[in-house]
């Protein structure tokens with residue numbers, strides 16, 4: 179019994195050795211936190227005005243240029259746009275310390291021509307992208323502005339980054355480019371994405387494919403008996419529908435789009451499906467990926483086996499639509515503990531989990547990374563009915579981003595173990 183207690187005490191000491199302490203006693207940090215609360219209306223105005231600049235996938239330039247202007251306005255240095263379109267601004271510290279990236283993403287899922295005018299209805303802002311990720315961009319601007327107003331200093335350095343291509347079609351192209359061509363060694367990466375006060379410490383991985391079933395095609399009556407690409411695809415979808423996947427770690431599959439066909443009386447030369455596979459676990463993602471590959475091959479073999487003597491065969495072509503690596507949830511890392519401790523200092527306990535964000539990529543490289551929410555209450559992300567409500571404490575999102583950032587930038591004393 180006593181041994182157990184001792185073991186527990188020892189392990190909690192070992193853990194506390196890694197617990198970062200948010201610098202709530204630092205006068206400049208306190209003043210910055212105060213100013214975020216006081217200037218809450220300004221933050222909301224940033225969020226709305228950014229949202230009204232369209233930023234469809236691969237067309238984030240105009241919004242990016244406006245972020246360049248605002249980064250400069252709030253004292254960031256060496257503000258530039260990199261070769262992929264990411265906007266980067268620097269806020270150096272007082273000496274040598276960790277370099278922290280604080281980022282939000284520029285792109286939305288909405289195509290060109292979407293009405294992005296924000297409407298305020300009973301305390302609720304409606305506009306496509308208002309939460310995802312105009313809240314994140316407004317949050318990082320609020321942090322930069324408050325740091326400048328309160329003259330916050332820290333040993334490390336903070337890079338403010340607005341990334342392109344976070345959403346599906348972009349396939350993390352901005353954050354990939356950033357980490358493939360890092361301006362310097364990055365010690366910590368924080369993405370502010372969406373609304374609420376949740377913390378993402380793991381990455382939901384995804385594999386997306388366009389699977390094309392191809393054949394010679396012919397007349398439905400005259401060429402009957404020829405292997406049929408659409409029938410092969412149907413066999414494959416039936417198999418996929420029966421996949422068994424674990425509930426935990428959460429693993430999912432979806433045939434999202436099917437296309438093909440020429441007319442009702444034609445054996446189509448093509449049937450195509452788009453498939454999305456996701457998992458919190460790299461192993462399970464690989465397992466469901468293997469299942470998909472096997473199911474498609476079996477389906478094709480079965481279809482071809484119906485007409486073994488027919489010269490025409492169904493074949494398959496796989497086209498990668500995007501691969502995002504999975505990383506298991508880890509709430510014990512230093513970066514996760516810094517965010518949890520900062521939340522606690524601000525009076526809330528962040529719920530943790532895995533999701534699919536810009537942090538997926540640096541996480542997969544082993545760079546300590548998290549995604550935090552930007553506060554407030556969001557609804558309907560990725561729909562044109564998306565809305566944002568600030569609620570009583572929306573400002574806690576930007577405060578959390580600031581406190582986590584300065585903690586990681588070297589102001590967070592680590593609780594030591596007295597030998």
Ligand SMILES: [Zn+2]
Nearest residue numbers: 310311371372
């Ligand atoms: Zn987002």
